[in-house]
Amino acid sequence: MRALNALLGAALLSVLLVADPSHGTIVVPAQEAAQFLRPRQRRSNQFLEETMQGHLERECVEERCSREEAREVFENEPETEYFYDRYLECIRVFGSPYARNTGLITCVHNKDECFVNNGGCNQVCLNKPGSYHCSCFSGYVLQSNNRICEDIDECKHSTAICGTARCRNHLSSYSCHCNNGYKYNELVKACEDVDECEQKLCEQTCVNTPGSYTCHCDGRRGVKLSSDMNTCEDILPCVSFATExxxxxxxxxxxxxxxxxxxxxxxxxxxxxxxxxxxxxxxxxxxxxxxxxxxxxxxxxxxxxxxxxxxxxxxxxxxxxxxxxxxxxxxxxxxxxxxxxxxxxxxxxxxxxxxxxxxxxxxxxxxxxxxxxxxxxxxxxxxxxxxxxxxxxxxxxxxxxxxxxxxxxxxxxxxxxxxxxxxxxxAVAGRGSFYPGRGFAIFNLGYMASSGDEQAEGNWTISMTAEIRPAADTGVLFALVNEDKAVPLSLSLIDYHSSTKIKQQLILLSIENTTVSSLEVNVCDSDHSVGIFIAKETILLTVDGVAGQSEMNHAQLKASLNLLNDHLQRDVKTYLGGLPDVAITSTPVTAFYHGCMTVKINENALDLDDSVYKHSDLTSHSCPPIETGK
CATH class of the missing domain: 2.60.120.200 (Jelly Rolls)
Structure with missing residues (x-):
């Protein structure tokens, strides 16, 4: 076969050399004609012996190939288009294949494995001369197969990444979160309280607390918090009394x-x-x-x-x-x-x-x-x-x-x-004292044990019962006030829960501005019997025989009772139906009580006529009835 090819090539060469241009024949220079005579292997019928890389070597490295010749090598358009543009760039940089520049050989043979199926990488494929490798986006890590990227759970890998905040993992990232009322400080990696009072959310007085805030309305002026817990509204009667x-x-x-x-x-x-x-x-x-x-x-x-x-x-x-x-x-x-x-x-x-x-x-x-x-x-x-x-x-x-x-x-x-x-x-009156929603009565009462009893020295007891018929759902029933106008103890009606910020009618027992015990009661539906019993280590609220719910754990309760004990070692005055001009935030409720009430303290009935002061609008022994049909 090789001999036959040589013989045919020689004959063709002879024809070309002797051809006369005047008769329409083409004369090819010897150097170019030699290319036709150089032995070439067949492209299509020896695929079992030759690889594509071999074809590429002969067609485009040993000599300059055309786009059609490159198409025969790759046998598809996308790869041909990708290769041939790069091939021309290699020739521009390293010169013609006939110059035998080794840089051209490397350039042509640097196949981009990332071109097909991203090199098997599910995120980033990085091509390099003679090879490639997979990489991952930020927040991912390469698995052991060096192909697949998986999310890095920063919260597990670095437990202190958010400091005191909660860490929440996301795909390729993470975030640090704080409870409501706090914001995250990236510099110190901690949650810091948000001072909501700076946002002017309250109509009247705002008190910032860790993670929250509370709005307060001046109850002494006849207003209370509305349902949005920010604005104030008038305290209106829930029961009409026949006050004609x-x-x-x-x-x-x-x-x-x-x-x-x-x-x-x-x-x-x-x-x-x-x-x-x-x-x-x-x-x-x-x-x-x-x-x-x-x-x-x-x-x-x-x-x-x-x-x-x-x-x-x-x-x-x-x-x-x-x-x-x-x-x-x-x-x-x-x-x-x-x-x-x-x-x-x-x-x-x-x-x-x-x-x-x-x-x-x-x-x-x-x-x-x-x-x-x-x-x-x-x-x-x-x-x-x-x-x-x-x-x-x-x-x-x-x-x-x-x-x-x-x-x-x-x-x-x-x-x-x-x-x-x-x-x-x-026009009509029954028994009881009537509080019209303005004014209060003051008593000088002692709660300390007798000084002659050595065992009882420094001990005290507060036992109070009140029979009430409220006309409004907000107001102070009973309170102790010291000379500094602090309110060591108060028993009040209120129509919302300060912690849950839910509107509900409650009876509160509070030490200073902290609620100790509460009980949900529909205060406007009928008469109620309210009682408190407090000693150095005991505190109990009852309404109609039902015990109130504690708002404190044991340690908090003990601390509050110690605080009350400190107050009772000094002089305190007993207030019924309201408070003097104390700070709005000194106690949960500052509004005047509206309705009928009779009170016993330490088993002694209190007569408003025996008080050291009584507002002239309070009646000591006459209370109007509820209007019929209302």
Missing amino acids: KSIKSLYLGRMFSGTPVIWRRFKRKQSTRFVAEFDFRTFDPEGVLFFAGGHQDSTWIVLALRNGKLELQLKYNGIGRVTSSRPSINHGMWQMISVEELERNLVIKVNKDAVMKIAVSGDLFTFEKGLYQLNLTVGGLPFRPNELIHSINPRLDGCLRGWNWLNGEDSTTQETVRLHDKMQCY
Whole structure:
């Protein structure tokens, strides 16, 4: 076969050399013609013996190949296109294949394995002369097969990568997370509190706390937090009380100071006997109805109540006496009472039945400056109570109507009462103290054990029960306040939970501004009995016999009780129905209580008439009923 090829080549060469150009033949230079005569192997019928690399060597390295020749080597367009452009670049850089530059050989044979199927890499394939390798994106690592990349779980590989924050793995990355109310500081790798108060989220007062914040509204101005926990809204009644008043009634308890609500001075030209008649209603066991006479050192009488019974103190000619009737009249029903001078006797009648008859020597009217004169005060005394024959608390939560003094018409008093509703009584009233949503009462009470008991030295007990009928769902029932206006202890109604920030009606027991115990109660549906018992190591809240839920663990509770103990070693005042002008944030609730309430502390019933201060709008012993059908 080789001999035949040589023979044919020689013959062809002879033809070409002798051809005459004038006859249309082509004369090829000897060097180029030699290329045709150089022995060449067949391309297509020896694929079992020759590889593609061999074809590439002969076609494009040993000599310059065309695109069509490169197509015969690769047998597909994509690889041909990729190779041939690179091939031309290699020739540009290293010169013609005939120059036999070894750089061209390396350049042509540097196959890009990454071209087909990314070299088997599932992420990055990096080609290099004579070889290639797989690589991964940031956040991935190459598996042992050197082909597949898998995600690096930075949270497991480096447990401290987020510091005190929580690490969350992602594909190719990770992130550091903090609880709500905190933000991540990458420099110190820690969660830092977000001060939400800087964002002006609260309408009134904002208090930042670790991881959260609380808004506070000034309850003393009649507002509370709304449902969004940021803005304030008015405290509105949830129950309507029948607070209508009677313009024909005179309220005796308006002046907490014990001074009279009515002062009258009668002058007569002739000697006149004393006559007084009126209808009277009260639940109060003690207080002054009226005084009649001259001055403290002259002749006078005082009609009062003590232990619910009528008591008459009188002084004639420097001699004082005290007498009382048998039946109790502080049952809240209207009854007619009369006092009359008859034949040197004073006769007191209840519903026209004589209950007292006292012999007297002298007249209540005193003759002065040519006239018979008499002073009358209603609902109080013209002098100090300790100057009576038997001292008495003059404050009386009672009502008069249909009064008649000295058988004369008292139009002046009637007009004054008509124009001033605070001088009027509730048209209907029951037992209990009424708190109208403004004002409070203050008591000086001791909670420490007797100093004579050595074992009890420094110990204290707070036992309080309250029967309540609320008209609103927010307000202070009971509180202790020290001279620095801190609030060591408070019992309150509120309509939201400060921790969960969920609207719900609760009764809270708090030490300073921290809730110790709470219980969810529909406070506006009926009367409720609320109790607390607190000692050095015990604290208990009950509502209608159900124990409250603790808001603290044992260690926190112990710390709070120690704090309360420190407060009780100093003087504290007891507040009912509200608080003085304390800081809004000093306790969870600052609003005034609205509704009826009676209170016992350490088994002793508290009478608002015995307080050291009481707002004039609070009634000590009369509470209006709930309006029918509301």
